[in-house]
Amino acid sequence: MNQFISKKLITQGLSIVVSAVLAQSAFAHTRLKVPVIDENAAFHGSNYNDVVVAHGCQNESDGNSTIDTIGTVVVFPDGKDSIITVDGAPHNGQLSDFVTNWASPVTIIQDRSVFTQQSYITDSLGNKLGFWAAGGNGLKAGYRGLLPFATAGVVIESTSCAKSVTFVLGIADVCEVTDNNGFSNATVQLWTPAVGSNFDGSGLHGFDSPATLKINRTIAPLPESCGAGLEVVVKPSAQQLNRDMKVIVDGQQIWPKN
Numbered sequence: 001m002n003q004f005i006s007k008k009l010i011t012q013g014l015s016i017v018v019s020a021v022l023a024q025s026a027f028a029h030t031r032l033k034v035p036v037i038d039e040n041a042a043f044h045g046s047n048y049n050d051v052v053v054a055h056g057c058q059n060e061s062d063g064n065s066t067i068d069t070i071g072t073v074v075v076f077p078d079g080k081d082s083i084i085t086v087d088g089a090p091h092n093g094q095l096s097d098f099v100t101n102w103a104s105p106v107t108i109i110q111d112r113s114v115f116t117q118q119s120y121i122t123d124s125l126g127n128k129l130g131f132w133a134a135g136g137n138g139l140k141a142g143y144r145g146l147l148p149f150a151t152a153g154v155v156i157e158s159t160s161c162a163k164s165v166t167f168v169l170g171i172a173d174v175c176e177v178t179d180n181n182g183f184s185n186a187t188v189q190l191w192t193p194a195v196g197s198n199f200d201g202s203g204l205h206g207f208d209s210p211a212t213l214k215i216n217r218t219i220a221p222l223p224e225s226c227g228a229g230l231e232v233v234v235k236p237s238a239q240q241l242n243r244d245m246k247v248i249v250d251g252q253q254i255w256p257k258n
């Protein structure tokens with residue numbers, strides 16, 4: 001092998017190592033497996049995805065993530081009282097200014113490989129805003145868990161200047177059932193936007209580090225007057241998270257404890 005090629009291989013090898021490290025840190029928290037999708041629908045109006053539960057809870061002696069996860073709660077913004085920003089600035093209008101069909105974004109894909117029970121989280125109209133999964137032996141610490149689901153095709157308002165719309169999720173990976181006062185790095189991993197809900201988890205491991213689903217505009221071209229287009233971000237309100245981040249079985253609230 002000549003020197004040029006071996007040098008090139010070393011450089012390539014290094015860049016592979018660097019990108020592997022970057023990829024790892026990108027997955028150091030609970031995220032969606034496919035965090036960026038196109039507008040509309042890949043397969044019959046659905047985009048297939050997984051919540052990737054990256055690690056368990058941290059034991060108090062050495063802070064390592066050695067505690068198993070016993071359930072996960074996943075909530076999308078309802079689009080009704082959600083917090084909307086446009087290029088970082090608050091938007092006072094409605095989500096329908098940018099997205100025409102947001103109502104029931106989530107479909108559970110049945111799977112009992114990590115948790116044996118799954119159930120929708122719905123609003124009073126029956127819109128499927130998220131889901132929880134729990135039961136069985138749960139997710140062993142040191143392993144990753146994939147919780148499959150599909151999102152409905154999202155259609156961006158054609159007359160708007162949105163070039164993308166990013167939905168911010170609220171996710172909780174539960175390791176021990178407690179009330180809100182019992183939240184700690186050893187009992188729960190909270191991947192929520194800090195919007196002032198009971199699930200902010202101020203000072204905890206995942207503080208204000210939520211998973212996101214970004215939808216890129218791909219159908220109607222941006223109106224010329226829009227220039228480069230706008231980045232829209234949609235977060236669930238504190239009120240919604242307080243209402244929806246719950247595990248309820250047969251009418252009984254299991255998590256958090258009342």
Ligand SMILES: [Cu+2]
Pocket residue numbers: 028029030054055205
């Ligand atoms: Cu983490």
